[in-house]
Amino acid sequence: xxxxENFLKIESSYLFSNIAKRVREYTAANPEKAxxxxxxxxxxxxxxxxxxxxxxxxKAVDEMSKAETFRGYPPEYGYDFLLNAINDNDYKARGxxxxxxxxFVSDGAKSDTGNIGDIFSLxxxxxxxxxxxxxxxxxxxxxxxSGDKVDGKWSxxxxxxCLAENDFLPEIPSEKVDIIYLCFPNNPTGMAITKxxxxxxxxxxxxxxxxxxxxxxxxxxxxxxxxxxxxxxIEGAKTCAIEFRSFSKxxxxxxxxxxxxxxxxxxxxxxxxxxxxxxxxxxxxxxxVSYITQRAAEAVYSDEGKKQIKEILAYYQNNAKIIYDGLxxxxxKVYGAKNSPYIWLKTPDGMGSWEFFDLxxxxxxxxxxxxxxxxxxxxxxxxxxxxxxTENTQKAVERIKNYFSK
Ligand code: PLP
Numbered sequence: 001x002x003x004x005e006n007f008l009k010i011e012s013s014y015l016f017s018n019i020a021k022r023v024r025e026y027t028a029a030n031p032e033k034a035x036x037x038x039x040x041x042x043x044x045x046x047x048x049x050x051x052x053x054x055x056x057x058x059k060a061v062d063e064m065s066k067a068e069t070f071r072g073y074p075p076e077y078g079y080d081f082l083l084n085a086i087n088d089n090d091y092k093a094r095g096x097x098x099x100x101x102x103x104f105v106s107d108g109a110k111s112d113t114g115n116i117g118d119i120f121s122l123x124x125x126x127x128x129x130x131x132x133x134x135x136x137x138x139x140x141x142x143x144x145x146s147g148d149k150v151d152g153k154w155s156x157x158x159x160x161x162c163l164a165e166n167d168f169l170p171e172i173p174s175e176k177v178d179i180i181y182l183c184f185p186n187n188p189t190g191m192a193i194t195k196x197x198x199x200x201x202x203x204x205x206x207x208x209x210x211x212x213x214x215x216x217x218x219x220x221x222x223x224x225x226x227x228x229x230x231x232x233x234i235e236g237a238k239t240c241a242i243e244f245r246s247f248s249k250x251x252x253x254x255x256x257x258x259x260x261x262x263x264x265x266x267x268x269x270x271x272x273x274x275x276x277x278x279x280x281x282x283x284x285x286x287x288x289v290s291y292i293t294q295r296a297a298e299a300v301y302s303d304e305g306k307k308q309i310k311e312i313l314a315y316y317q318n319n320a321k322i323i324y325d326g327l328x329x330x331x332x333k334v335y336g337a338k339n340s341p342y343i344w345l346k347t348p349d350g351m352g353s354w355e356f357f358d359l360x361x362x363x364x365x366x367x368x369x370x371x372x373x374x375x376x377x378x379x380x381x382x383x384x385x386x387x388x389x390t391e392n393t394q395k396a397v398e399r400i401k402n403y404f405s406k
């Protein structure tokens with residue numbers, strides 16, 4: 001028996017366990033002050049589900065209690081009622097035409113962005129933004145596609161630094177790459193891509209027979225018309241892109257678990273439809289999302305659901321603005337927030353990400369996320385999130401303003 005030695009290459013959840021450890025140590029040494037800790041580091045939502053979703057779930061539970069309406073295994077790719085709701089609202093309403101066989105309902109974008117590698121040869125060069133959502137990198141390490149870590153970077157991964165100098169947008173690769181992970185609006189930088197710039201990526205991928213894995217988990221936060229909510233708003237995307245979507249941030253489903261992935265029939269390599277491969281992969285390794293969850297997801301698209309979710313999103317968007325404006329007013333260089341729940345800031349006076357983390361924790365009892373944890377190019381940056389309560393967000397921003405305005 002031989003183990004998958006690729007797992008030995010990965011540090012165990014280095015970023016968030018390190019944050020938790022530092023907060024624990026601070027709390028043990030400063031129990032009184034620690035009572036005032038405000039966490040603006042989390043990527044999890046905090047507001048409860050929209051009432052329309054709760055109502056739909058209750059109704060579905062009742063159906064499960066009667067023999068006539070009980071449901072067993074769900075279809076692997078999703079119930080038609082949800083596939084149609086997704087297709088009509090997220091695509092047809094925006095002039096994008098899909099058949100529901102191109103949409104695959106799942107338990108979330110983490111699983112799908114992590115599992116998608118199954119359908120590609122290990123012999124592909126992967127391109128990722130730096131900083132990046134760690135799942136894209138770690139799953140390629142696990143499967144053996146990453147090569148070895150040399151000076152903090154994986155030898156077979158092509159890194160695309162996203163820095164203030166390039167507006168946090170990846171530049172078109174100067175070398176041949178095969179699998180390109182893009183996430184917009186971006187985690188962690190909070191920055192969005194314009195339709196014009198995304199078109200350049202679509203053209204590159206089509207010309208170079210590369211595939212774009214487009215994570216649009218944060219599309220619900222888009223506010224600007226120049227910013228696409230789906231890569232399929234871009235002409236040519238159907239022949240080069242797979243899109244991942246999630247109800248987690250859109251509708252507070254982080255604990256409920258539901259998302260979906262679009263694999264167009266037009267996406268073909270060597271005459272093979274990737275749609276068939278993903279369908280086969282899901283049918284073999286995934287057994288569908290619960291009926292109750294899918295009814296809740298369907299309710300996201302009801303008139304009531306849409307109204308309620310808009311209010312929830314507005315709450316987080318307001319928090320994002322409070323952080324952005326507050327920090328900008330005391331001299332920080334701040335990014336993101338406009339189309340995203342994330343605020344990305346340059347640490348002051350050339351401080352390291354972790355040094356700044358310690359300062360916020362020790363002096364102000366505010367917890368954020370050091371940018372370096374998302375990749376080497378995140379060093380010198382820091383992420384705050386809009387998912388806290390408005391009261392705590394305001395308090396944290398006041399503390400930061402008082403301290404740094406001095
Ligand atoms: N993709 C990105 C970029 C994320 O930041 C997250 C969660 O933080 C996810 C995917 C996970 O989404 P889900 O909850 O649908 O698994």
